Amino acid sequence: MTENNRYALNKNLAQMLKGGVIMDVSTPQQARIAQEAGASAVMALERIPADIRVAGGVARMSDPKMIKSIQAAVSIPVMAKVRIGHFVEAQILQEIQIDFIDESEVLSPADDKFHIDKTNFEVPFVCGAKNLGEALRRISEGAAMIRTKGEPGTGDIVQAVRHMRLMNAAIKKITSMAEDELFEEAKQLEVSYEAVKYIHENGKLPVVNFAAGGIATPADAALMMQLGAEGVFVGSGIFKSGDPAKRAAAIVKAVTNYNDAKMIAALSEDLGEAMVGINESEIKVLMAERGQ
Amino acid sequence: MRIGVLALQGAFIEHIHKLQALGIDTFEIRQPADLQTTCDGLIIPGGESTVIGKLLVELQLLTPLKNAIQAGLPVLGTCAGLILLAKTISNATQPGINTMDIVTTRNGYGRQLGSFNTVATFAGEKIPMVFIRAPYIQKVGPQVEVLGQVEGRIIAARQANMLATAFHPELTDDPKVYQYFITMINQQNQRRVV
Numbered sequence: 001m002t003e004n005n006r007y008a009l010n011k012n013l014a015q016m017l018k019g020g021v022i023m024d025v026s027t028p029q030q031a032r033i034a035q036e037a038g039a040s041a042v043m044a045l046e047r048i049p050a051d052i053r054v055a056g057g058v059a060r061m062s063d064p065k066m067i068k069s070i071q072a073a074v075s076i077p078v079m080a081k082v083r084i085g086h087f088v089e090a091q092i093l094q095e096i097q098i099d100f101i102d103e104s105e106v107l108s109p110a111d112d113k114f115h116i117d118k119t120n121f122e123v124p125f126v127c128g129a130k131n132l133g134e135a136l137r138r139i140s141e142g143a144a145m146i147r148t149k150g151e152p153g154t155g156d157i158v159q160a161v162r163h164m165r166l167m168n169a170a171i172k173k174i175t176s177m178a179e180d181e182l183f184e185e186a187k188q189l190e191v192s193y194e195a196v197k198y199i200h201e202n203g204k205l206p207v208v209n210f211a212a213g214g215i216a217t218p219a220d221a222a223l224m225m226q227l228g229a230e231g232v233f234v235g236s237g238i239f240k241s242g243d244p245a246k247r248a249a250a251i252v253k254a255v256t257n258y259n260d261a262k263m264i265a266a267l268s269e270d271l272g273e274a275m276v277g278i279n280e281s282e283i284k285v286l287m288a289e290r291g292q
Numbered sequence: 293m294r295i296g297v298l299a300l301q302g303a304f305i306e307h308i309h310k311l312q313a314l315g316i317d318t319f320e321i322r323q324p325a326d327l328q329t330t331c332d333g334l335i336i337p338g339g340e341s342t343v344i345g346k347l348l349v350e351l352q353l354l355t356p357l358k359n360a361i362q363a364g365l366p367v368l369g370t371c372a373g374l375i376l377l378a379k380t381i382s383n384a385t386q387p388g389i390n391t392m393d394i395v396t397t398r399n400g401y402g403r404q405l406g407s408f409n410t411v412a413t414f415a416g417e418k419i420p421m422v423f424i425r426a427p428y429i430q431k432v433g434p435q436v437e438v439l440g441q442v443e444g445r446i447i448a449a450r451q452a453n454m455l456a457t458a459f460h461p462e463l464t465d466d467p468k469v470y471q472y473f474i475t476m477i478n479q480q481n482q483r484r485v486v
Contacts, residue, residue, distance in 0.1 A: 076340050097403045
């Protein structure tokens with residue numbers, strides 16, 4: 001085979017996931033339910049964020065054996081999480097041929113200063129970002145996809161909305177700036193001039209941008225899509241609800257037809273109990289603050 | 293000329309941008325109501341074939357699109373689109389359009405680490421090709437013309453009004469696959485007028 005540009009191929013895989021729903025699963029059976037319901041990828045992890053939040057303590061990469069059992073159960077891409085800065089966990093996931101690594105604030109950070117140098121890897125990375133500066137820093141480190149950080153495991157959409165709006169506002173601002181203002185903007189955002197120039201010229205991130213954190217209903221998913229997300233991650237919202245298969249399928253359809261209120265109204269009926277959720281103001285650990 | 297792009301999931305906007313760059317009118321297909329309009333051709337994009345297949349069924353698009361293709365509507369399927377057009381998938385059971393007489397192998401090159409790009413021949417011309425967790429065509433029926441191979445595997449084929457590629461023409465700057473498809477549509481339209 002000819003010389004390959006891994007980074008381009010990795011960004012391309014993220015493009016194929018667009019308009020889709022990536023679901024957290026912790027067993028092969030859940031993975032099959034997710035695939036059956038129309039997930040465009042699954043995130044394999046031992047404990048979903050809501051349980052990590054309850055359990056407390058140090059949350060680490062999942063057992064590779066458990067991840068492999070999920071790879072064997074489905075034909076769609078399988079993602080898994082590593083701790084921020086834990087490049088050896090990432091090496092392990094690459095070794096077992098993971099399709100995408102999520103360097104995630106949901107797990108306990110392994111490095112309080114540095115993220116993984118993702119350019120050293122062949123497999124793609126997705127990283128969370130609260131604002132444009134974080135997104136562009138992760139991309140310069142080699143992330144092939146960005147997601148909002150939301151507040152995982154809460155079922156509260158407020159942070160995902162806040163992060164998406166902050167990102168959009170910052171992008172719009174740069175798009176309308178004069179050329180000579182871009183240098184100062186790069187300095188303020190603590191990112192390279194080239195990154196700011198790309199935003200100025202294209203009006204969007206150079207990689208795919210998904211919403212994550214707190215999505216629990218078809219309406220939540222459609223809200224994030226209308227705010228400009230290119231797809232959604234649903235973590236605890238599915239398997240912490242009363243009827244996971246039905247809710248998952250409804251969220252998938254709401255993402256495809258996110259502008260069709262009539263359809264979303266029908267999809268929202270009779271889904272059983274949603275995850276209970278916790279309000280942002282009621283929780284002690286704000287995971288989104290991990291890794292700047 | 294007006295081409296509909298199936299926009300249920302995946303890289304549909306990339307196809308739309310390529311067609312627009314060639315000066316072609318496009319529209320997105322997300323539900324049956326979107327089909328009440330003139331349509332000279334259809335593109336089924338890359339994405340996850342399980343997701344698109346499931347949504348085709350549940351959004352009641354499978355039957356109308358299948359009927360239109362069987363009635364001669366020119367269609368281009370790329371990657372997941374190829375899988376959905378194939379009559380048979382060697383290693384999976386999932387809903388699809390199943391109109392093209394080919395046997396395909398899903399994830400034929402393995403996981404993301406098996407994704408690659410190369411330059412190879414499509415319909416007699418060398419073009420850049422991007423393969424993302426791609427399928428390949430294992431076998432073709434007698435009515436199917438093979439249009440390209442990479443390392444002995446069939447990666448592009450045509451049967452009458454159906455064109456399928458295992459690679460993603462929407463991810464490179466080369467317009468040849470689109471030009472080929474537009475020629476197919478023009479020939480079809482001429483036939484209709486005659």
